[in-house]
Amino acid sequence: MAGTKELDRKPLTERNRPHVEDPSIERLAEVAGHTDELAVRRQLFGWRELVSTIIPVALIAFFARNVNWGEAIAALRGSDPLYVLAALGVYYLSFPVRAVRWARLLREGGHHIEGRDLLRILMLGWFVNCLVPAKLGDLYRSYLVKRRFGISLSRTVGVVVAERLLDLFVVFGLLVVDGYVAFGRTVLPDLNILYVTGAGLGVVILLGLAALYALGPRIARFFPGEVRRISRLFREGVLHSFRALPVAGPLTLLVWFFEVARLLFVLSALGLHLPPSQVIFVAVASSLLTTVPLTPAGFGFVEIAMVYVLTTGFGLAQNDAIAVAVLDRAVSVFSVIVVGGVLYVRSQRSDRIGGGP
Template sequence: MSAPAPHALRNSATALATVRPRCNRCWHESHWASRTQGSLLVEIVSGNPAAHSGVSGAEHAVHVSLGARMREPRTLLSFAVAALLIAFAVSRANLNMTAVGRVLSDAQLAYLVLGLLAYYVTFPLRAARWRRILASAGVSPASGYAIPGRRGLTEIFMIGQFTNCVAPAKLGDGYRGYLLKKHAGVSFPLTLGTILAERVVDLILLSTLLLASGLYVFHGSTPQDLRPWLVVGAALAVCGVAGIVFVARNGERVVRRLPERVQKHAVALERGLVTAFVRGRIGPIAALSLPVWILEGVRLMAVALAIGLDLSFGACLFIGLLASLLTAFPLTPAGLGAVESGALLALSALGVGSASAGALVLLDRGITYWSLLLVGAVVYVTSRMR
């Protein structure tokens, strides 16, 4: 997919506020210990003067610690919603937890370790892809930015995903952008634009693979209960593409109509969002994205093999992609509750028994959610101690 280069990019170099990047000593220095790490209330194009005066809006945005964020009523309510969704899914699937426990007790550890590896390999791949998207927007060491190395950028990505697991509405994506801004001196709107571009690429590939695997697994006729999710995925992808095209063609005109104090932020956001889709750049970015989604199927297959469940790779890929789509459910952290419900529904449509389905979902979410809470917390804490 390609989109025309935005007209606004011609003047973006002068429109952006230049922030001198820090010495590239490294990600693991005092940066972490000296900064408040927490939630994000992004006000890029709002009328809030504090968000656009001398200090960047991102500086004002991060003023609540992660622990405080987890204690907020909104966050607690999101976990309550997740608990209700899980209870509903268990009831609807008629799960016998004793039977599920028997299946779990026979699980083969070697396959679970393989599934765990398949999941965590995606983090450096995603970080490498983000680096390429950043480079397409002119954010690279060659341009004078102190971009972290492979390990540092992977840590940033993992902490962002960890934040998504403890706060609703994909807050971790914005937090990831904030961390890069603090380390490399990149304009926050520009960084946020690259993250939005990354999400659009994901939606395009995810919805395409989800539809293709669904048609293959169900022989051209997807079960009625699953069709709404396919429609939602396709609609989000279409909206993402339409948004990119609109911004590329009309960005300069829209920016001119904004208040002067926010124009440079809007130009930066546009630059980060659309430059990844310029002809010649999207191919390598998509090539880095494809293995990430294929590994979703590899992980599910490893978990299925761990409990002796005979599922084709196409079926595992479909379930893994559906689960990934449902992580975007905004009311709960990382789609908690929605993912479990959708996965159980898909497994039922594939004729998998309730005990095996319940065990598969528990083990897979143990990898993609609960293990990330542990690993992400360790990365978060140790990075602050360096």
């Protein structure tokens, strides 16, 4: 009520004044605007990107020191190209669904944008995430939305955070339920880290949302006016997005249906078969590890975990498990680098002639 009274005392012209970001936020946006360009330039030359590449390569080299790569390569050569195309097809079907979900979340803040207008921006964000660590692609796509549609960067980042939270809720739910179906009461000891990580993320998320809702406005009053304004926009971006849960929830489930279908087609391409519960578990467990901020798209951690679960947990031969990991990541990461690279070049060209992102 106090906030409402304060708002009512402000002149109408001040209330309708468009939001202008703090200069520090604008500088952050400019940095985000160059994120994709920096990612392309530094992937080979930047020391941070070099470290983020050395870490997974060292991990893979250590765990794969006794691997018979000849058998794994032979399995990859024998893959069915039709199933590989099917895996690519269902994977890329998830992006329009993600774009529609993103548009629906933004609509809760009063911004009516169509999913098709966000699709290319979403793909560019995924492209950056595949090149650099720390999910910088999410910041980049938030900046692109700000630049093209004039939405506050802090609000847009809040919406992207809400989008990621929806994915984490679904992933952890599937991990718990499907893990019980796949393993029964005997879970591999080394897989406990997945459950601990998921449970820890869930607790942190719930506590963070509660603090954002209950304590955010009280704490904000101790900060300068512009900081309060930015935090309010971020808070609204996160919390208002959950009003769209009746629509965004089913769309999130559909996204993960496509993710699981991708892995199913990858297995079929290699002539392998696993029960649906095991396919779901491998898909969601590997997706959870993509949140590791040390490497681009969880490179190194995802592949090792996938091979471990497929061999120790579900009894696949080591060469087959390696072939699954390599082919699945080729579909979900390497193809995004190729497609995103094309979109990046086109967007740079359109920018030079005065087009939008």
